[in-house]
Amino acid sequence: MTNILDGKALSLQIKDEIANEVRALTAAGHRTPHLAAILVGDDGASQTYVANKEKSSAEVGFLSSVYRLAENIDEAELLKVIDFLNHDDEVDGFIVQLPLPKHIDEQKIINAISPDKDVDGFTPINIGRMVLGQEAFIPATPKGICTLLQRNNIETEGKHCVVIGRSNIVGTPAANLMSRKTFNCTVTMCHSRTRNLPEITRQADILIVAIGKPEFVTADMVKDDAVLVDVGIHRIPDSSKKSGYHLCGDVKHSEVDSKCSWVTPVPGGVGPLTIVSLLQNTLQAYKKKYNL
Numbered sequence: 370m371t372n373i374l375d376g377k378a379l380s381l382q383i384k385d386e387i388a389n390e391v392r393a394l395t396a397a398g399h400r401t402p403h404l405a406a407i408l409v410g411d412d413g414a415s416q417t418y419v420a421n422k423e424k425s426s427a428e429v430g431f432l433s434s435v436y437r438l439a440e441n442i443d444e445a446e447l448l449k450v451i452d453f454l455n456h457d458d459e460v461d462g463f464i465v466q467l468p469l470p471k472h473i474d475e476q477k478i479i480n481a482i483s484p485d486k487d488v489d490g491f492t493p494i495n496i497g498r499m500v501l502g503q504e505a506f507i508p509a510t511p512k513g514i515c516t517l518l519q520r521n522n523i524e525t526e527g528k529h530c531v532v533i534g535r536s537n538i539v540g541t542p543a544a545n546l547m548s549r550k551t552f553n554c555t556v557t558m559c560h561s562r563t564r565n566l567p568e569i570t571r572q573a574d575i576l577i578v579a580i581g582k583p584e585f586v587t588a589d590m591v592k593d594d595a596v597l598v599d600v601g602i603h604r605i606p607d608s609s610k611k612s613g614y615h616l617c618g619d620v621k622h623s624e625v626d627s628k629c630s631w632v633t634p635v636p637g638g639v640g641p642l643t644i645v646s647l648l649q650n651t652l653q654a655y656k657k658k659y660n661l
């Protein structure tokens with residue numbers, strides 16, 4: 370039987386938990402947690418993500434602000450905004466929405482974010498802390514995957530977890546987290562140069578797909594009763610839809626889902642948990658700041 374890893378329902382539950390905690394904190398006289406975002410240019414997907422972050426912040430009772438900067442802003446100006454937020458006592462955490470325009474050195478920008486406010490967990494300090502198993506901000510998407518597995522009591526101990534994709538944002542941290550204590554998986558990381566990919570993915574008890582290619586994973590690549598986590602989300606032009614598109618993931622769900630013991634739907638799987646993780650990280654930054 371196929372069970373659904375329902376990210377939408379779980380995200381509502383966790384947002385409720387965060388909202389209750391915020392209410393208790395503010396009732397006790399503490400200030401309201403505040404998440405900020407920097408959005409450079411007018412990429413459609415990035416605007417949607419940032420709008421969702423603002424909406425979710427409001428839902429849990431956080432303050433939120435967005436710094437909208439022109440596509441042609443130079444690196445020095447962007448660094449000034451980061452420096453301002455690093456020193457703004459009213460802001461507990463902030464993110465720089467990626468991707469950035471080509472003329473800006475993304476790593477240089479990330480390196481400038483204060484590790485104490487890096488609620489995306491993208492700075493070398495936070496990634497280093499995560500790899501060492503120290504207290505850290507865990508990047509939002511892999512943290513969301515961990516939460517989905519844990520809250521659904523998915524058994525992971527000693528299991529073979531195969532991760533497809535080695536991005537800094539998803540694949541690399543997900544592979545690391547699954548290998549460490551708490552999950553205790555044996556992990557194989559696959560990427561664009563992997564040979565015999567289906568042969569490896571067929572060995573996965575837990576398959577995490579973050580490759581960014583629509584419906585890339587097909588039924589022949591998945592073993593019976595696997596736990597399947599699909600991180601992809603793509604807009605596919607579709608004239609039969611009022612919106613003009615439909616959404617799909619990195620997995621061909623129409624043929625794969627029936628083989629699996631658990632699957633994340635697209636949409637409504639990993640996506641909603643990503644935003645919730647960012648809210649959790651912001652509350653973590655806030656509590657750390659005030660020793661709460």
Ligand code: GUN
Nearest residue numbers: 464465466467468489509
């Ligand atoms: N672009 C795609 N995903 C993310 C994310 O999790 N954080 C940021 N800052 N940018 C992104």
